[in-house]
Amino acid sequence: MTTGVRRRMGVEERRQQLIGVALDLFSRRSPDEVSIDEIASAAGISRPLVYHYFPGKLSLYEAALQRASDDLAARFVEPPEGPLGARLLRVMGRYFDFVDEHGPGFSALMRGGPAVGSSTTNALVDSVRQAAYVQILSHLDVTEPPARLELVVRSWISLAESTALIWLDGRRIPRAELETQLVHDFAALAAVSAAYDEEMGALLRRVIADEPADGPFADLVGRLITLAG
Numbered sequence: 001m002t003t004g005v006r007r008r009m010g011v012e013e014r015r016q017q018l019i020g021v022a023l024d025l026f027s028r029r030s031p032d033e034v035s036i037d038e039i040a041s042a043a044g045i046s047r048p049l050v051y052h053y054f055p056g057k058l059s060l061y062e063a064a065l066q067r068a069s070d071d072l073a074a075r076f077v078e079p080p081e082g083p084l085g086a087r088l089l090r091v092m093g094r095y096f097d098f099v100d101e102h103g104p105g106f107s108a109l110m111r112g113g114p115a116v117g118s119s120t121t122n123a124l125v126d127s128v129r130q131a132a133y134v135q136i137l138s139h140l141d142v143t144e145p146p147a148r149l150e151l152v153v154r155s156w157i158s159l160a161e162s163t164a165l166i167w168l169d170g171r172r173i174p175r176a177e178l179e180t181q182l183v184h185d186f187a188a189l190a191a192v193s194a195a196y197d198e199e200m201g202a203l204l205r206r207v208i209a210d211e212p213a214d215g216p217f218a219d220l221v222g223r224l225i226t227l228a229g
Contacts, residue, residue: 078090142203148196
């Protein structure tokens with residue numbers, strides 16, 4: 001009979017393991033429902049050892065949120081190649097992959113969870129939004145956005161967040177439809193802004209010129225024409 005030997009971990013390796021275990025548990029249930037004892041058991045260590053690496057549940061929770069926020073922000077990274085509509089659709093696919101896999105954790109990140117009022121938690125949420133904002137501007141090949149474009153992009157990011165949170169409450173609309181709808185929403189927000197601002201109009205014309213006939217932006221135009229008819 002062989003006996004398994006538990007490998008001793010270094011300090012940083014153990015910290016990263018605990019963060020991963022906590023994130024997994026927080027992703028499946030509300031952080032309020034996850035105890036330090038449960039985290040310790042899942043990590044295969046004692047409760048006092050958890051406190052050796054983290055002073056309390058809040059600090060471990062925030063470390064898990066940091067990893068989650070880094071992961072979520074990375075979902076907006078997309079090579080600047082091909083039409084914008086297809087790129088945004090891939091971004092939304094990865095975004096909803098995260099939402100699907102980390103439902104309670106995503107809700108906790110965006111709503112605050114047990115760390116409501118925590119400046120760290122608020123900063124993490126802001127960092128995700130800012131990373132998404134920078135990436136979308138990169139997709140548009142814009143470095144100094146005019147005020148109306150900033151309004152469009154930041155409004156769309158907020159819309160994606162609220163849509164995902166509502167979708168998690170029952171998942172009553174097919175996920176793929178929501179991903180496409182959010183890409184259409186971006187085009188619609190940009191179009192409304194372009195109706196009031198020539199600079200936005202020029203940007204929108206540049207974007208549309210690169211869109212294929214079977215892309216999501218063209219699909220939106222076709223749906224609107226059908227609706228009008």
